[in-house]
Amino acid sequence: MNAPTEAPPLQQHQREAILAALRAVLPAECLLSEQEDTRPYECDGLTAYRQLPMAVALPQNEEQLIAVLKVCRQLQVPIVPRGAGTGLSGGAMPIADGIVISTAKMSRIVALDPLARTARVQPGVRNLAISEAAAPHGLYYAPDPSSQIACTIGGNVAENAGGVHCLKYGLTVHNVMRVRMVSIEGEVIELGGAALDAPGLDLLAVFIGSEGMLGVVTEVTVRLIPKPPVAKVIMASFDNVVSGGDAVAAVIAAGIIPAGLEMMDKTSARMVEPFVRAGYDIDAEAILLCESDGLQEEVEEEIGRMSEVLFRAGANAIAVSQNEAERMRFWSGRKNAFPAAGRIxxxxxxxxxxxxxxxxxxxxxxxxxxxxxxxxxxxxxxxxxxxxxxxxxxxxxxxxxxxxxxxxxxxxxxxxxxxxxxxxxxxxxxxxxxxxxxxxxxxxxxxxxxxxxxxxxxxxxxxxxxxxxxxxxxxxxxxxxxxxxxxxxxxxxxxx
Amino acid sequence: MNAPTEAPPLQQHQREAILAALRAVLPAECLLSEQEDTRPYECDGLTAYRQLPMAVALPQNEEQLIAVLKVCRQLQVPIVPRGAGTGLSGGAMPIADGIVISTAKMSRIVALDPLARTARVQPGVRNLAISEAAAPHGLYYAPDPSSQIACTIGGNVAENAGGVHCLKYGLTVHNVMRVRMVSIEGEVIELGGAALDAPGLDLLAVFIGSEGMLGVVTEVTVRLIPKPPVAKVIMASFDNVVSGGDAVAAVIAAGIIPAGLEMMDKTSARMVEPFVRAGYDIDAEAILLCESDGLQEEVEEEIGRMSEVLFRAGANAIAVSQNEAERMRFWSGRKNAFPAAGRIxxxxxxxxxxxxxxxxxxxxxxxxxxxxxxxxxxxxxxxxxxxxxxxxxxxxxxxxxxxxxxxxxxxxxxxxxxxxxxxxxxxxxxxxxxxxxxxxxxxxxxxxxxxxxxxxxxxxxxxxxxxxxxxxxxxxxxxxxxxxxxxxxxxxxxxx
CATH class of the missing domain: 3.30.70.2740 (Alpha-Beta Plaits)
Known part of the structure; x- marks a missing residue:
């Protein structure tokens, strides 16, 4: 029960044969093999690890993808599927004698059903684009990784992406109802469905988070949810990390599921504050951000209860966002922690x-x-x-x-x-x-x-x-x- | 990629060799092979399909279970795992030359952590026994199949059991955090964990609902949730099934997730009413039961909104349970539909x-x-x-x-x-x-x-x-x- 051994490097004529076979099934603009073209694909968000692939295939549709997979299967070419390349663990790092399959050209929203509250989208659709398309109906797609402007739903499925709101609204696996994918044999397989439970094995859950190892996604049906009318966020300061940590447990123990519950230590707050001017308390040892969303009265009530719990757990100062601009400002510090680190x-x-x-x-x-x-x-x-x-x-x-x-x-x-x-x-x-x-x-x-x-x-x-x-x-x-x-x-x- | 072919029936000496090997690893009282003892295991809740097994093994602990599985693996004996045998699709129906492994003797609640809101239980623990053990802490285990008095958590995991409250609280898969199981090779494998997401493939979700085909459960960690202080149920009558059906869609479309949302047609109501005296409107073509649970004010508000939606969708009469006894009575009709069918x-x-x-x-x-x-x-x-x-x-x-x-x-x-x-x-x-x-x-x-x-x-x-x-x-x-x-x-x- 052991897995692959390293293959010896390919000879030039073998590489040429593979490229020729791929050229036969893809339009010219859908296959990149020159170094200047493949360079942008040499790494994902884990930039410390780089490798140029033999080629990058960008199929425009499922038929082309099936053809590419069949060529690879037949010629034993390893494949690295890739969404937007924003992943942070090197899951999309290429293989020297392999090809990258990018879903960038399959980026159409196929259907959006506001009544059923679902959207059927191709894998290259950006996470945020789904919410933008759903916005006129008062709906959105809940999982919101920091990279949501750029990352694609195909990549989200591969990584089971989360985000700051996943505590309340779940990860990708909780918000995807169906995945259509192509296996390495070139066969189309549909996983999941509209029902709460499905017969057979729950292969949808296995597929979500499988990091491109089980198949290549060609279509995803996501659940859309109503946009909460109101959201407010509390910023609470603590003079030591222990009471900050205990406050987190206290909020949950009080039976509250905040829409977001984030913590930053002093180093992070001081790192980010000069950069984004979020208004963070840079003397606090720990800062908690606790969000509530829902109807106006629900939010007021929950913010009140959370504030009480936080004070009791040792918060020495609490600020509540007074409007949407301030809420976004409180969050911007948290969301920009990574770029801020790059500045200091x-x-x-x-x-x-x-x-x-x-x-x-x-x-x-x-x-x-x-x-x-x-x-x-x-x-x-x-x-x-x-x-x-x-x-x-x-x-x-x-x-x-x-x-x-x-x-x-x-x-x-x-x-x-x-x-x-x-x-x-x-x-x-x-x-x-x-x-x-x-x-x-x-x-x-x-x-x-x-x-x-x-x-x-x-x-x-x-x-x-x-x-x-x-x-x-x-x-x-x-x-x-x-x-x-x-x-x-x-x-x-x-x-x- | 095809699966098993029918094996020829075993000879008597082969059966004896298997029984001897099982006797060597199990105490005498844990192996049943006489027909009078195996008879109770010849079917599950799908009583139309019956088959006596060669033997029934009732291991008392994981070690014994491992030993039994190793014997079966070595001697190629097919196995049917069994919880309480309340399943309705014949998943626990025996095989003539196979053995049944009952988890009845592994029925201990290993640990209950009211702070973490989890219980770690052996597979033979009854569904309702978990809620009973959690009740002193104000907690319960949410999935409530009709058979919950008798059915076991091991069987619930095998079937991904639901219940009348799963619309709001989810199926077994949403309420189980970890499963410990033994593979056919006799190896212990733990699936899932305490975190929202786990690295590797989500084999917990595959296992839950796999109907005893992937391994035998030895321990399950379930999530417990706070018992809602108040619950009320609406009984709404409709003069045709179409408007009853549309009312269901209308409730969900209004953004309400009822704790339960059940429908019965006239035949069912008339079948069950003389038997349980639930107070059903037997002239209605369809009856809807809509439950709300939570804090007092939340429930009042939601019952009000649901009533409005139901009237607008065409309900011609609505009754709201006035106390817990009445609520139980409204539900008793629904829950006793199957036995009522047996009466008429x-x-x-x-x-x-x-x-x-x-x-x-x-x-x-x-x-x-x-x-x-x-x-x-x-x-x-x-x-x-x-x-x-x-x-x-x-x-x-x-x-x-x-x-x-x-x-x-x-x-x-x-x-x-x-x-x-x-x-x-x-x-x-x-x-x-x-x-x-x-x-x-x-x-x-x-x-x-x-x-x-x-x-x-x-x-x-x-x-x-x-x-x-x-x-x-x-x-x-x-x-x-x-x-x-x-x-x-x-x-x-x-x-x-």
Missing amino acids: SPDYYCMDGTIPRKRVAEVLVGIAEMEKTYGLRCANVFHAGDGNLHPLILFDANAPGEFNRAEQFGEAILALCVAVGGTITGEHGVGIEKIDSMCEQFEVSEIAAFIGVKRAFDGAFLLNPNKAIPTLDRCAAYGKRQARGGLFKFVKQVNA | SPDYYCMDGTIPRKRVAEVLVGIAEMEKTYGLRCANVFHAGDGNLHPLILFDANAPGEFNRAEQFGEAILALCVAVGGTITGEHGVGIEKIDSMCEQFEVSEIAAFIGVKRAFDGAFLLNPNKAIPTLDRCAAYGKRQARGGLFKFVKQVNA
């Missing part, structure tokens, strides 16, 4: 892990200790409501050793996440970045189950190979390395 | 399919026509809110031809469900009952994907073989039969 540090490494909400304070303390161990600063932003951590490790790639230390720092954070009962990724996926951490997270039997399902869809391992799911050999090698290096290898804790 | 008819056949909400009226008219075609009466009860239909076909098994006609009637109803864009099962599963209808619902490529995933977990097809997923040969034979018989074979409609 030559490089930064955005981690992504989850932890149980009640362990927030403890993990922050642990990360503070690691800052000393690795000699690097770390700014912490959180989707606190669902325990999804985004530590931004600040470093300078030109300073000797800093890149390596940043990577080790990141790995140590993930190990800590697993140790407290969390996971190695909240929403950015595994991709190439965290493939070794998968060995930390899962038992051999569990990795073997993933490989088994992968094999069921793609026995030749041509779809995004060496991403997301490590081979058992790779995990064995990782285990040995960890043991040798004496790095902490935590015992897996079952957190019920 | 020697036999009944409970179907289960889903349809888009807006097609309710049309499907009811179609079923009324089929009553004439097949010469049998049909009482209709609905989880109307999620379009889940439960037609009860009334027949007499002793009257020549009636059983066959009832089966054909049922198949025709399911074909109609698929034709209007629905599915062949809402919540009762496929089991043995609807395995042919799977061929109606899915394309060959889709069935092949199911088989592929099944093979990834159980390559020898020993776990509940010939249930839930048809072989491709079986679908080919079904297709030919339908064509020959001239029975309506609807074109699959994509309903976006």
Whole structure:
């Protein structure tokens, strides 16, 4: 039950044969093979990892995509599917002797049914474009990753994208009803449907978040929901991270599901404030943003209850957005944390892990200790409501050793996440970045189950190979390395 | 990519060897092989299909279960896992030369964490027992199938059980966070976790509803939710089924998600009223039950809005439950529809399919026509809110031809469900009952994907073989039969 071995590099004539076969099934403008054309595809949002592909195919429709997949299947060409390339874990990083399949030319909203509250869209449609199309009907598409202006629904499906509102409105998997995809054999398969439950196995849920390893999406049916008439956000200051962390747990324990519940530490607030002027309290050790949305009275009532809970949990100041402009300003700081990091540090490494909400304070303390161990600063932003951590490790790639230390720092954070009962990724996926951490997270039997399902869809391992799911050999090698290096290898804790 | 062929019957010495191997790993009281002991296991809630198994194993713990599975794997013995045997599609029907694994002796609540709002329970714990254990903390487990007094959480996981409240609170898959199971290889695999998203493939969702085909559950971690302080139910009468059906769509379109939204036709109301004295309007052509739960003020407000919508949609009378006793009485009629059918008819056949909400009226008219075609009466009860239909076909098994006609009637109803864009099962599963209808619902490529995933977990097809997923040969034979018989074979409609 083991997966692919590295193939030897292709000879020039083999590459030419593959390109010729692809040219036969695609219009000229839909196949890029010159370096100047393929260069923009050499990485995704994880820019530290780059690789030029043999070619980039941009099919215009399902027929062309089927033809491309059949060529690849027949000639054993590995494939990397790609949406907008905004992913942060290198899931869309090309393979030297493989091709990238971009869905950029399949970007049509096929149907929008305001009564059924659904939209049927092609994979290259941008996340925000769906909400824009739905807006005249008072509807929108809920998942809102930070990249929502650029990222596509096909990529969202591949990564099971979340966003600041997913605590209340769910991830991609909770907002997608049906996916139409093409398998590596070139067969069309439809997953899911309009009903709450469907007979057979729930392959829709498996497909969502499968990082391009099971098939290539050609159409997605999403659920649209009514835009809440009112939204307000509370900004609460805390003079230590422990009470900030406890406040998060207190809000949830009070039976409130905020529309958003985000936390930033002092480093993050100070990093972002000069850049966006969000009005953040830069003397606070932690800032919480708690949003409420719904009908006017509901929002007033919930904001009142949340304020009470936050004060009781130790907030020393609370501000409530007084209008939509102020609400957007409060959020803009949080949403611009990543670019802000780029302004104060030559490089930064955005981690992504989850932890149980009640362990927030403890993990922050642990990360503070690691800052000393690795000699690097770390700014912490959180989707606190669902325990999804985004530590931004600040470093300078030109300073000797800093890149390596940043990577080790990141790995140590993930190990800590697993140790407290969390996971190695909240929403950015595994991709190439965290493939070794998968060995930390899962038992051999569990990795073997993933490989088994992968094999069921793609026995030749041509779809995004060496991403997301490590081979058992790779995990064995990782285990040995960890043991040798004496790095902490935590015992897996079952957190019920 | 095809699945199991029928094995020839075992010789007596082979059966003895298997029983001896099982005896070696189980205490004497945990293995039943005498007919008088195995008789209670010969069928589940689909009593028309019966088969005595070779033996019934009742492991007391995970170690014993692993040992049993290893014996079966080695000796190629097919296995049927079984919870309480309340399933309605024959998923737990035994195999002549196979064994039943009952989880009845693994019935301990391992841990209940009122702060994290989770319970960790063994598979044989009854659905209602979880809510009873959580009640002192003001919590409960939401999915409430009609069989909740008897059915077990292991069986709920296998069937992805729903209930009258699943419109608002979701199915089993939405309320289970983690499953621990043993594969046919005897390996322990944990699926899911505490985080909103998890890295790797979402095998938890695949497992839930997989009808015992992927592994045997040993522990389930469920989400508990706060018991709403108040609940009220509206009973609304309609003088035709079309306006009743339209009222369902109108409630949802008004942005209301009722805690329950059920519909009964006149036949059902008249069938059930003399039996339970629920106070139903037996002159109405359709009755809707709409429940609201939450805080006092929320419930009052929602009951008011729902009443308005229902009147506008054509209700000619509305009653609101005035106290908890009355609320229970209104529901008791709905919940006792099946036993009531048993009182007015020697036999009944409970179907289960889903349809888009807006097609309710049309499907009811179609079923009324089929009553004439097949010469049998049909009482209709609905989880109307999620379009889940439960037609009860009334027949007499002793009257020549009636059983066959009832089966054909049922198949025709399911074909109609698929034709209007629905599915062949809402919540009762496929089991043995609807395995042919799977061929109606899915394309060959889709069935092949199911088989592929099944093979990834159980390559020898020993776990509940010939249930839930048809072989491709079986679908080919079904297709030919339908064509020959001239029975309506609807074109699959994509309903976006």
